[in-house]
Amino acid sequence: MSVVGFDVGNYKSSIGIARAGGIEIIANEYSDRITPTYVSFTNNQRFQGHAAKQQEVTNNRNTITGFKRLLARKPNDSQVQNEKNFHPLRISQEESVRIEVDYLNETRSLSAEQLTGVFLTKLKSTAESSLNMPVTDCVVSVPSYFTDAERRALLDASQIAGLNCLKLMNETTAVALCYGLYHTDLPDTNDKPHVAVFVDVGYTSLQASAVAFNKGKLRMLASTFDNNLGGRDFDKVLMDYFQQEFLAKYKVDAYSNVRARLRLRTECEKVKKLMSANSSPIPLNIECFLNDIDVSAKIKRDDFERLSEPILARVQNALQRLLVEANLRPEDIAVVEIVGGSTRIPAIKRIVQETFQKEPSTTLNADEACARGCTIMCAILSPNFKVKEFKIEDCQLFPITLSWKGAETEDNELEVFPKFEKIPLSKLMTIYKRDSFEIEARYRFPNDIPYPVSLIGKFQIGNVTPNAQGENSEIKLKARITKNGIFEILSPQMIETFEVEVAEQAEAAKVPEQAEQKPQGEQVPGQEAPVAETANQAANPPKMVKKKKTKSIDLLLSAHVPQLSKQEINLLIEQELSMIQQNRKECERAEAKNAVEEYIYDIRGKICGDCASFITEQAKSQFMSILDEAENWLYTDEAENQEKSVYVEKLTSLKNFGEPVKKRFREYQERPAMLQEFGHSLQMIKKAVDLYQKGDEKYNHLEKSEIEKVVKYWEEKQRWFEEKSSLLDKMAPTDDPVVLASQIKDEINLLNKDCWAILNKPKPKVEPPKQTPEQPKQEQNQQSTEVNGNKTDKEEKPMDLD
Numbered sequence: 001m002s003v004v005g006f007d008v009g010n011y012k013s014s015i016g017i018a019r020a021g022g023i024e025i026i027a028n029e030y031s032d033r034i035t036p037t038y039v040s041f042t043n044n045q046r047f048q049g050h051a052a053k054q055q056e057v058t059n060n061r062n063t064i065t066g067f068k069r070l071l072a073r074k075p076n077d078s079q080v081q082n083e084k085n086f087h088p089l090r091i092s093q094e095e096s097v098r099i100e101v102d103y104l105n106e107t108r109s110l111s112a113e114q115l116t117g118v119f120l121t122k123l124k125s126t127a128e129s130s131l132n133m134p135v136t137d138c139v140v141s142v143p144s145y146f147t148d149a150e151r152r153a154l155l156d157a158s159q160i161a162g163l164n165c166l167k168l169m170n171e172t173t174a175v176a177l178c179y180g181l182y183h184t185d186l187p188d189t190n191d192k193p194h195v196a197v198f199v200d201v202g203y204t205s206l207q208a209s210a211v212a213f214n215k216g217k218l219r220m221l222a223s224t225f226d227n228n229l230g231g232r233d234f235d236k237v238l239m240d241y242f243q244q245e246f247l248a249k250y251k252v253d254a255y256s257n258v259r260a261r262l263r264l265r266t267e268c269e270k271v272k273k274l275m276s277a278n279s280s281p282i283p284l285n286i287e288c289f290l291n292d293i294d295v296s297a298k299i300k301r302d303d304f305e306r307l308s309e310p311i312l313a314r315v316q317n318a319l320q321r322l323l324v325e326a327n328l329r330p331e332d333i334a335v336v337e338i339v340g341g342s343t344r345i346p347a348i349k350r351i352v353q354e355t356f357q358k359e360p361s362t363t364l365n366a367d368e369a370c371a372r373g374c375t376i377m378c379a380i381l382s383p384n385f386k387v388k389e390f391k392i393e394d395c396q397l398f399p400i401t402l403s404w405k406g407a408e409t410e411d412n413e414l415e416v417f418p419k420f421e422k423i424p425l426s427k428l429m430t431i432y433k434r435d436s437f438e439i440e441a442r443y444r445f446p447n448d449i450p451y452p453v454s455l456i457g458k459f460q461i462g463n464v465t466p467n468a469q470g471e472n473s474e475i476k477l478k479a480r481i482t483k484n485g486i487f488e489i490l491s492p493q494m495i496e497t498f499e500v501e502v503a504e505q506a507e508a509a510k511v512p513e514q515a516e517q518k519p520q521g522e523q524v525p526g527q528e529a530p531v532a533e534t535a536n537q538a539a540n541p542p543k544m545v546k547k548k549k550t551k552s553i554d555l556l557l558s559a560h561v562p563q564l565s566k567q568e569i570n571l572l573i574e575q576e577l578s579m580i581q582q583n584r585k586e587c588e589r590a591e592a593k594n595a596v597e598e599y600i601y602d603i604r605g606k607i608c609g610d611c612a613s614f615i616t617e618q619a620k621s622q623f624m625s626i627l628d629e630a631e632n633w634l635y636t637d638e639a640e641n642q643e644k645s646v647y648v649e650k651l652t653s654l655k656n657f658g659e660p661v662k663k664r665f666r667e668y669q670e671r672p673a674m675l676q677e678f679g680h681s682l683q684m685i686k687k688a689v690d691l692y693q694k695g696d697e698k699y700n701h702l703e704k705s706e707i708e709k710v711v712k713y714w715e716e717k718q719r720w721f722e723e724k725s726s727l728l729d730k731m732a733p734t735d736d737p738v739v740l741a742s743q744i745k746d747e748i749n750l751l752n753k754d755c756w757a758i759l760n761k762p763k764p765k766v767e768p769p770k771q772t773p774e775q776p777k778q779e780q781n782q783q784s785t786e787v788n789g790n791k792t793d794k795e796e797k798p799m800d801l802d
Contacts, residue, residue, distance in 0.1 A: 005374025016375030117160030174373025
């Protein structure tokens with residue numbers, strides 16, 4: 001099981017994986033741990049990440065970003081219209097948002113879920129390249145303010161990409177988990193919690209949350225947001241400023257041209273980052289901006305902050321609302337952590353410090369904290385990793401109410417999940433109805449949600465009938481918010497109550513179990529004989545009483561929620577697989593074309609350089625003409641979009657000319673060493689034969705017939721060697737070699753194998769003479785006699801006395 005966390009932002013994304021050494025944020029093919037959230041289409045293929053962002057200016061009609069903000073939206077949605085102010089989107093007027101792109105020489109209409117799935121496919125392939133294994137299971141980040149419909153759409157996008165999303169994790173909760181899991185100094189469960197505030201200002205939105213930490217636990221206290229306040233709004237301030245500057249100074253309108261607007265936005269983003277680290281005026285210079293006019297201007301940080309005052313006021317308002325919602329005072333807060341790229345703006349840091357009266361902490365990686373939290377969550381859910389126990393109590397930002405049709409006096413609306421209710425959570429409800437009915441789930445305060453529709457879904461409960469008395473039946477059902485933050489209604493049941501007659505239990509005390517274990521024939525004191533008891537029961541039958549019993553009957557449930565059906569998802573999966581196959585095909589075609597171009601330059605350099613002596617002037621002139629013709633063809637419109645087979649055929653025809661020249665050069669370099677080795681082998685075998693003929697002890701065990709076989713084989717190879725050497729000496733460099741270096745190597749191996757197998761034959765072992773059976777006995781008797789007679793091999797020497 002893969003353990004992967006995806007932080008999918010509106011502007012940039014990151015990928016975390018779990019290895020044996022811990023959590024790691026991996027780099028993409030550009031060695032960058034941040035992947036731009038861009039998708040681009042051309043007539044031949046699609047691009048994601050860095051490759052797509054590079055086409056933002058040149059292919060702006062078919063390059064899309066910010067598609068996560070379009071999930072589950074309608075074309076007339078105010079947020080969709082707002083996105084068109086930032087990106088040149090071609091949105092078709094259909095029931096849901098569909099973006100038109102030119103792909104494979106036709107105009108296609110792709111949904112926001114499909115575009116998100118295309119980008120998730122890129123993140124998935126990057127993770128697979130790093131892990132060297134298929135990736136299916138994952139945890140995906142989601143803004144805490146996403147509504148039910150948007151969360152369902154993101155799950156659909158995950159399925160389109162072939163991912164099994166184990167959990168949609170709120171970005172604020174992921175950051176809190178990344179912070180809390182590695183802190184070992186948290187208070188005990190019964191002590192006052194450690195309260196931390198997390199402020200996340202990204203490219204398009206702001207989120208702030210207050211979290212209470214204890215050992216092994218985090219509890220979300222409150223969360224606030226502004227879904228239309230982020231780094232791009234500060235970019236827009238700079239763009240408006242420079243647009244007015246250029247209009248007054250150079251009489252050019254940067255907003256009159258899409259490309260000029262995009263170039264200006266890119267440069268303004270650079271200026272914003274430079275101003276975060278410098279208080280001196282920052283210049284902006286763009287060459288050939290409009291009508292071949294070079295433009296330049298400057299701006300100071302103080303002027304930028306003055307122009308951004310309305311945006312900064314909204315930041316302060318969101319942070320102050322957090323204190324109110326969480327019922328906290330600044331002194332109750334232990335630490336304030338800031339994450340997100342836009343928190344690097346000095347003015348935002350200053351507002352955070354003024355609001356919470358604490359200097360903001362930057363111990364968390366501003367760009368990677370969310371991805372790390374998602375990966376930790378995936379590791380907790382995975383059976384392959386052991387993570388220390390850590391309980392997470394998230395909260396529901398928007399209160400949810402249920403309503404159903406009822407009588408005028410009947411209370412037919414109920415708030416099931418109040419604001420900041422902990423999730424996941426299930427609640428059991430009881431409703432009294434006599435007919436099938438419909439339940440509507442809605443967000444209670446439509447103006448508080450960042451979505452135009454407050455309706456979550458409609459749930460039809462069928463097969464409801466009156467009870468036995470003809471009155472309303474008791475209906476029980478579960479209302480649940482899942483771990484993904486999605487509302488569901490489950491297990492509707494109709495409870496039937498009815499009466500049954502049962503025998504009343506005797507009031508007499510029950511016989512102890514020991515009495516039952518007595519041997520047959522014995523009587524327990526105070527107990528009547530069995531026969532008498534049976535007679536008594538017959539005379540006084542047990543009294544019958546009525547008791548109530550219940551029976552549960554499962555009811556039919558039909559949910560109508562804004563989510564793609566299985567058939568629609570399967571169709572989109574097929575389209576995604578088709579696009580993946582098209583990309584693979586286009587990559588192979590491009591590689592084949594590049595191989596032709598690479599070979600043209602490579603062989604041309606060799607023919608004019610190292611290989612010049614190995615081709616005749618006539619052949620060289622002919623081949624150079626062929627190469628020039630192939631190169632000219634390669635850069636024509638005709639060759640631009642040819643099939644892979646055409647390039648392969650072209651490369652084969654060029655190699656038919658070029659490879660023989662390269663082969664002659666290669667043989668010229670390798671052949672001398674092979675000939676020298678062959679001569680050395682012949683010399684060593686000849687030397688060994690001469691030693692045998694001189695009666696050398698090393699070879700005197702060999703048979704004469706064996707040596708004759710060696711001599712015969714040696715003479716045969718000697719003749720072959722002399723014949724080939726003579727032919728090679730007469731050969732011109734432009735001639736094809738009469739014998740290859742590889743053939744010479746094979747002959748050397750055969751010579752050494754056949755000759756040295758005989759010459760290295762080991763000498764036979766000489767066995768010692770065998771003893772007769774009488775010899776051991778005689779030796780034993782002799783030793784026994786010597787011991788008994790006290791004989792020794794050495795005589796004692798007399799002692800020398802002075």
